[in-house]
Structures are given as C-alpha cells and as structure tokens.
Amino acid sequence: KAGVTQTPRYLIKTRGQQVTLSCSPISGHRSVSWYQQTPGQGLQFLFEYFSETQRNKGNFPGRFSGRQFSNSRSEMNVSTLELGDSALYLCASSLDRGHNEQFFGPGTRLTVL
Amino acid sequence: ILNVEQSPQSLHVQEGDSTNFTCSFPSSNFYALHWYRWETAKSPEALFVMTLNGDEKKKGRISATLNTKEGYSYLYIKGSQPEDSATYLCAFIRMRFGAGTRLTVKP
Numbered sequence: 001k002a003g004v005t006q007t008p009r010y011l012i013k014t015r016g017q018q019v020t021l022s023c024s025p026i027s028g029h030r031s032v033s034w035y036q037q038t039p040g041q042g043l044q045f046l047f048e049y050f051s052e053t054q055r056n057k058g059n060f061p062g063r064f065s066g067r068q069f070s071n072s073r074s075e076m077n078v079s080t081l082e083l084g085d086s087a088l089y090l091c092a093s094s095l096d097r098g099h100n101e102q103f104f105g106p107g108t109r110l111t112v113l
Numbered sequence: 114i115l116n117v118e119q120s121p122q123s124l125h126v127q128e129g130d131s132t133n134f135t136c137s138f139p140s141s142n143f144y145a146l147h148w149y150r151w152e153t154a155k156s157p158e159a160l161f162v163m164t165l166n167g168d169e170k171k172k173g174r175i176s177a178t179l180n181t182k183e184g185y186s187y188l189y190i191k192g193s194q195p196e197d198s199a200t201y202l203c204a205f206i207r208m209r210f211g212a213g214t215r216l217t218v219k220p
Contacts, residue, residue, distance in 0.1 A: 003156075004156075033207075033208060035210075041212070042202070042210045042211060042212040042213060043157075043202065043204075043210040044210075045208040045209065045210070048208065056208065058208070090156070090157070092157075098145075099144060099145030099147075099162050099164055099207060100162070101147065101159040101162050102147070102159060102207065103159065104156035104157045104158075105156060106155075106156050107156065
C-alpha cells in the first residue's frame with residue numbers, strides 16, 4: 001500500500017510569490033491535515049480537510065489556504081510569501097476524523113528568499 | 114495547562130539504559146493523545162493512540178501510559194538502542210503537538 005506522497009519535495013521561492021503544495025493520501029483515507037514546522041518550533045497545525053470540506057483551521061493568516069478534491073487529494077496554497085514562511089510542510093492522512101492514527105508524508109521543504 | 118508540554122526537551126542515554134519522558138496536556142475535554150517517533154530525514158511515525166484513562170499500550174520495547182484526570186502521559190523505552198534515537202512527539206486531540214523530546218542513545 002503506497003504511503004502519503006507530497007510534491008514537490010523541495011521548493012525555492014522569493015518573497016511576494018505564491019506557492020501550491022500537493023498531498024496524495026493513502027488510498028481509502030478521507031482525512032488530510034497539514035502542518036508547518038519551522039526551526040525551533042514543533043509541528044503547527046494548519047488545517048484539516050475531510051470530504052472536501054475544511055473541518056478545522058489553525059492559527060495562521062488568510063494567506064494560507066487549502067482545498068481537498070473528490071479523490072481526497074489535497075493542496076495547500078500560500079500567497080504573498082514571506083521569509084518566515086520558510087519551513088517544512090507536512091501533510092498527514094487518516095482513514096477518518098476523530099482519533100484515528102495519522103500517517104505522514106515526507107514533507108515539502110519550502111525556502112523563501 | 115493550555116498547551117501541550119513535553120519534558121525533558123532532550124535526553125542522552127547509553128545503550129541499554131531505560132528511559133522515560135512526559136507529555137502534559139489540558140485535562141479538560143480530553144479526546145485522544147497520540148505519540149509519534151520522528152527520526153531525522155524521515156516522516157513522523159505513529160506509535161500509539163490513547164483514549165481511555167489508565168490506558169497502557171506497548172509496542173516492542175516502547176510503552177506508554179495515560180492519566181486523563183491529571184493530564185499527563187508517559188512514554189517508556191526499555192533497554193534503549195541507538196536506533197531509538199529520534200524525537201518523540203505527543204499530540205493532544207491529534208493536532209496540537211508538543212515540541213518533542215529529542216532522544217540520543219549512545220552505543
């Protein structure tokens with residue numbers, strides 16, 4: 001069974017640009033969550049999608065958005081990039097919502113110059 | 114406790130030592146507590162999902178306990194091995210993560 005995949009794995013952008021990251025969950029998983037990890041910080045929750053609907057949102061500005069498609073694949077978008085957006089972005093999928101265990105992808109390393 | 118707190122922040126032990134670390138979380142409105150192991154250059158890997166007060170779960174040499182009334186969980190590693198070196202994360206309600214305990218096991 002294929003794991004969670006994320007593309008691209010590495011990305012370099014400049015301030016003011018926008019970026020779209022993609023996450024393909026494990027087949028059959030319907031919940032996808034996104035997290036940001038910056039140096040010295042733990043994993044910060046961005047948002048959770050289930051059945052194409054955002055179910056939870058973390059404390060991030062509106063520049064961070066996402067969506068989920070009917071096949072459960074998810075994308076997150078960051079507009080007007082700032083230097084502080086440089087981070088590892090992880091997505092995680094689970095069968096359902098609730099307390100099912102999450103399976104993480106390898107992450108996308110975003111560098112903003 | 115408003116946030117999820119983990120202690121210690123880092124730990125260095127010798128191969129063969131047993132060790133444990135703590136995750137503290139808000140004791141009200143408990144839903145679930147997750148433990149993950151995150152090795153360098155890999156993805157976080159789920160270890161346990163704990164939902165009931167008094168829960169004790171075990172996977173090989175690693176075990177965890179849960180006290181929802183006082184808001185803490187312990188993770189134990191018996192006979193640490195170098196391959197146990199990783200950051201151990203706990204998450205409250207699945208999405209609120211602690212900063213982790215970084216474990217280094219010296220051969």
